Amino acid sequence: xxxxxxxxxxxxxxxxxxxxxxxxxxxxxxxxxxxxxxxxxxxxxxxxxxxxxxxxxxxxxxxxxxxxxxxxxxxxxxxxxxxxxxxxxxxxxxxxxxxxxxxxxxxxxxxxxxxxxxxxxxxxxxxxxxxxxxxxxxxxxxxxxxxxxxxxxxxxxxxxxxxxxxxxxxxxxxxxxxxxxxxxxxxxxxxxxxxxxxxxxxxxxxxxxxxxxxxxxxxxxxxxxxxxxxxxxxxxxxxxxxxxxxxxxxxxxxxxxx
Numbered sequence: 001x002x003x004x005x006x007x008x009x010x011x012x013x014x015x016x017x018x019x020x021x022x023x024x025x026x027x028x029x030x031x032x033x034x035x036x037x038x039x040x041x042x043x044x045x046x047x048x049x050x051x052x053x054x055x056x057x058x059x060x061x062x063x064x065x066x067x068x069x070x071x072x073x074x075x076x077x078x079x080x081x082x083x084x085x086x087x088x089x090x091x092x093x094x095x096x097x098x099x100x101x102x103x104x105x106x107x108x109x110x111x112x113x114x115x116x117x118x119x120x121x122x123x124x125x126x127x128x129x130x131x132x133x134x135x136x137x138x139x140x141x142x143x144x145x146x147x148x149x150x151x152x153x154x155x156x157x158x159x160x161x162x163x164x165x166x167x168x169x170x171x172x173x174x175x176x177x178x179x180x181x182x183x184x185x186x187x188x189x190x191x192x193x194x195x196x197x198x199x200x201x202x203x204x205x206x207x208x209x210x211x212x213x214x215x216x217x218x219x220x221x222x223x224x225x226x227x228x229x230x231x232x233x234x235x236x237x238x239x240x241x242x243x244x245x246x247x248x249x250x251x252x253x254x255x256x257x258x
Contacts, residue, residue: 011038186246
């Protein structure tokens with residue numbers, strides 16, 4: 001099985017956000033099955049209380065480290081950085097999977113009349129601001145000496161060029177903002193961190209709580225179980241190198257228009 005980061009010759013230390021469910025949990029499971037992964041830091045708001053993560057930690061003693069943090073806040077991001085500094089292992093791979101599409105009292109907008117400031121701010125806090133602020137906090141742990149990847153889950157609906165249906169104002173715009181922020185970061189890191197690839201990934205439509213209310217029209221063959229999505233994403237990430245930094249890629253390796 002290839003290393004989780006192309007060219008990496010030491011066991012990888014990995015950070016996964018949104019790790020208590022969906023794609024994030026599936027990625028944590030898949031990574032811990034690999035001998036080339038030394039540890040997985042699993043981040044979510046209630047990571048330490050997650051029965052799934054507790055079971056995973058029991059199967060892989062000493063390799064899974066749960067971190068409770070709300071990445072929509074500065075305090076939460078600081079807690080992640082502090083926990084990782086205390087372990088002093090550095091990071092070789094970051095997989096940012098935390099995201100927000102709907103919640104109690106909040107659904108994707110179907111028309112302009114449904115657009116509200118509170119929902120925009122809440123969706124942007126996690127989908128747009130969290131990835132770039134997390135990257136800033138983790139940058140000291142992504143130093144030279146080995147190839148590294150910072151990958152954040154975006155979405156095809158965040159593509160401005162591919163927007164043909166409209167709607168979903170907050171989610172589309174927040175993902176588009178994330179794309180621009182991390183594309184800009186990738187350009188900076190080409191100069192300061194030439195060993196590092198910063199990429200945006202579209203996992204496809206995955207059978208998770210995030211997508212479940214919107215699956216009715218998705219063909220069965222296009223709806224991926226989380227385990228398959230995780231496998232596809234890890235295969236893609238393992239194929240990337242610094243020359244790929246700044247790309248917006250679908251799960252099958254195809255570039256998505258901005």
